[in-house]
Amino acid sequence: MESDETWSLDLSDLPVSRRANEIACAVEKNAVTVIIGETGSGKTTQIPQILLKAGVIAEDKAVCVTQPRRVAAVSVAKRVAEEMRVRVGEEVGYGVRFEDRTSTATRIKYVTDGTLLRELLEDPQLSKYSIVVLDEAHERSLNTDILFGVLKKLVTTRAEKFRLVITSATLDGEKFSRYFGSPVFTIPGRTYPVQIAHSTHAPRSYFESAIETVMDIHLNAGPGDVLCFLTGRDEIEKCCRRIEDAVRTTRQCMDMQVLPLYASLTPDMQSRVFQPHDANVRRVIVATNIAETSLTVPGIVFVIDPGVVKQIEYDAATGMESLQVVQISKVQAQQRAGRAGRTQAGRCYRLYTKDALEHDMPKVTRPEIQRTCLVATILYLKTLDLKDLDVMTFDFLDAPDPDLIADALRQLYLLGGIDDDGNPTRVGREMSTLPLEPSLARAMVEARHFGCVLETATVAAMLSVGQHYDEATSLLELVSHDDFLMGDHIVLLRVFQAWERDGYRRSFLKRFSLSERGMEFARDIRKQLLGLVEVTRTSHDQGLRMLRRSLCVGFATKIAHRLPHHNGYRTLGEHSTLCQVYPTMARQLADDDGLLPEWILFHEFVLTSRPYLRYVCKIESEWISKQREMLSKKIDIHRLSRGALNPSLSSQLNTKPTATEVDVGLKAPGAR
Ligand code: ADP
Ligand code: MG
Numbered sequence: 001m002e003s004d005e006t007w008s009l010d011l012s013d014l015p016v017s018r019r020a021n022e023i024a025c026a027v028e029k030n031a032v033t034v035i036i037g038e039t040g041s042g043k044t045t046q047i048p049q050i051l052l053k054a055g056v057i058a059e060d061k062a063v064c065v066t067q068p069r070r071v072a073a074v075s076v077a078k079r080v081a082e083e084m085r086v087r088v089g090e091e092v093g094y095g096v097r098f099e100d101r102t103s104t105a106t107r108i109k110y111v112t113d114g115t116l117l118r119e120l121l122e123d124p125q126l127s128k129y130s131i132v133v134l135d136e137a138h139e140r141s142l143n144t145d146i147l148f149g150v151l152k153k154l155v156t157t158r159a160e161k162f163r164l165v166i167t168s169a170t171l172d173g174e175k176f177s178r179y180f181g182s183p184v185f186t187i188p189g190r191t192y193p194v195q196i197a198h199s200t201h202a203p204r205s206y207f208e209s210a211i212e213t214v215m216d217i218h219l220n221a222g223p224g225d226v227l228c229f230l231t232g233r234d235e236i237e238k239c240c241r242r243i244e245d246a247v248r249t250t251r252q253c254m255d256m257q258v259l260p261l262y263a264s265l266t267p268d269m270q271s272r273v274f275q276p277h278d279a280n281v282r283r284v285i286v287a288t289n290i291a292e293t294s295l296t297v298p299g300i301v302f303v304i305d306p307g308v309v310k311q312i313e314y315d316a317a318t319g320m321e322s323l324q325v326v327q328i329s330k331v332q333a334q335q336r337a338g339r340a341g342r343t344q345a346g347r348c349y350r351l352y353t354k355d356a357l358e359h360d361m362p363k364v365t366r367p368e369i370q371r372t373c374l375v376a377t378i379l380y381l382k383t384l385d386l387k388d389l390d391v392m393t394f395d396f397l398d399a400p401d402p403d404l405i406a407d408a409l410r411q412l413y414l415l416g417g418i419d420d421d422g423n424p425t426r427v428g429r430e431m432s433t434l435p436l437e438p439s440l441a442r443a444m445v446e447a448r449h450f451g452c453v454l455e456t457a458t459v460a461a462m463l464s465v466g467q468h469y470d471e472a473t474s475l476l477e478l479v480s481h482d483d484f485l486m487g488d489h490i491v492l493l494r495v496f497q498a499w500e501r502d503g504y505r506r507s508f509l510k511r512f513s514l515s516e517r518g519m520e521f522a523r524d525i526r527k528q529l530l531g532l533v534e535v536t537r538t539s540h541d542q543g544l545r546m547l548r549r550s551l552c553v554g555f556a557t558k559i560a561h562r563l564p565h566h567n568g569y570r571t572l573g574e575h576s577t578l579c580q581v582y583p584t585m586a587r588q589l590a591d592d593d594g595l596l597p598e599w600i601l602f603h604e605f606v607l608t609s610r611p612y613l614r615y616v617c618k619i620e621s622e623w624i625s626k627q628r629e630m631l632s633k634k635i636d637i638h639r640l641s642r643g644a645l646n647p648s649l650s651s652q653l654n655t656k657p658t659a660t661e662v663d664v665g666l667k668a669p670g671a672r
Helices: 020-029 043-053 070-083 113-122 142-157 173-180 206-220 233-249 267-274 330-341 354-359 375-383 402-414 426-433 438-450 453-465 473-477 481-486 488-501 506-511 516-532 540-554 583-589 621-631 637-642 647-653
Strands: 032-036 062-067 092-096 099-101 108-112 129-134 163-168 184-186 194-198 225-229 255-261 281-287 300-305 308-315 320-327 346-350 559-562 569-571 578-581 599-607 611-618
Touching (some): 020 032, 020 043, 020 163, 020 184, 032 173, 043 070, 043 163, 062 113, 070 092, 070 267, 092 113, 108 113, 113 142, 113 375, 142 163, 163 173, 173 184, 206 225, 206 233, 206 281, 206 300, 233 281, 255 267, 300 330, 330 346, 375 402, 375 426, 438 453, 438 540, 453 488, 453 516, 453 540, 481 488, 481 540, 481 611, 488 506, 488 516, 488 540, 488 611, 540 611, 540 621, 559 621, 578 583, 578 599
Parallel strands (some): 032 163, 032 184, 062 108, 062 129, 092 108, 129 163, 194 346, 225 281, 225 300, 255 281
Antiparallel strands (some): 092 099, 559 599, 599 611
């Protein structure tokens, strides 16, 4: 096997490097350049270095390269720093949420697309950069799609020289080119042939079929590493264990190393797939679609593609989100197969029939902007103060359904983020400065008024992380019975407080089987939030009550009422929906009669096997009378969509607080 070739990779031999001059000229000459090249051709790691060497980046400025994923931004920055023989944070750095590794010397900066959106709020001209590269454009992440629209405008309005580069691994250049009115630069690939095998019939379980295929390759095929796509963390971990067990019971074959790869894996574990390994060991990497285009796993000869991916789908009518396993698109199938032909001829096993590929699978993946809740997006566009903005007709590459936009405007209005004329309120602007989803941001804004900033920041941080503990049983030592009855938010608060009292020790996390990564991350987020909002104290015994009241304001659109005689709930609002509280949580809430609280607010409304409310908190009906009144109000969506003709002027005139607005005393970012 020739896996050595990957490790001693000659950078000048990458397809992108061989076109260095042409790329530099194209970017110098055109305001926008679209560059198409196979995964692994060197777009992400080489293009910024080429632009730097060729002097296309202005002396005192930097190139900013966006990635849809945090892990990609960090790992690529490390790789490029290595190639340039500098330390991360010097010439090459990265900026992701809650972590900035850059300095004044930084000329190449990798960021998540979300980070660049936040930088735009503070510096609408992006004056630090002379070039922005929107990388992995084919992924069509929500944030990258917003950047398309916003930067397309900036290209024509910025006085100083500014260049935009769009890179994609799929052949969608025409579409980008039409939208940006720019030339397309296609980099010829350098791939080896990939033989494709389809299943003759649809497997009963793609999971079992994937394991069988791994073992079949291991026992019967020649040397070469395997990349197997699955849908998520739990499934991948289970698959790895099953393969390891299967290998242990077979004899007479080469050793195998099984490695998982997914976004929430610790960085150390992730980097194992890039490390050299013994050629006598067959590696099997079981990955989410993170390995489809954003991380290039070296040395793969065999690819196993079950034809599925986990995807979020938001239903604006009910406010329900589902994270479901759906079929991949034809473009994705092609990408996955391509992973096999990077260093030598390879083979791809598709665990679905040729007929399914041709007739059932969509041609391309639907962009995230068309299947997600847009409250944060709309608030963002509103607070950017773009001239003559009408969010309904904003120049998106692919416009979201008007219902999605209307839903977002309605929610934003009910939260007090925009006023009757669709202009951002002071509350809305304060919300947008907090690195939180809109409901939590709104609760934080309210918390100062109620004197419970510490508590709310803790809960917001814990909810932002989402991964804390597996079994609630050991928590009974940390959380009193009464607190349990109040709901998940209070439980999360008590867990964090107990850890804080223990001096944030690791042993504590072990003892109560809390997720070390999740809890450390929550601690970071909380610290950052407390740096942004001034802490006001309240008496200790009022804290919980006030916390729940702040949450009521933030979650005004996420309230449910229990049915009279059993534990079913009905969500409030125009499209009231029957649902239940997620079982593991209900256990905590039920009182002695086994009945759950009459009124609750919920953090998530998800469709799994049925509609479930997750992370719920008990509230009192008298706290939400105003919210209920608002929910039944008729709203003029078109007025909210357009805003006033001169947004920046009208928002200055509009500083009179509405009833829900309060003085939150936000500190300037970075202030202590
Ligand atoms: P693209 O963005 O076009 O998909 P990249 O710039 O990410 O390509 O990768 C270019 C080459 O560098 C690939 O052959 C890849 O295997 C290699 N490479 C990228 N990152 C690493 C890394 N962390 N370790 C080793 N090789 C890497
Ligand atoms: Mg790339």
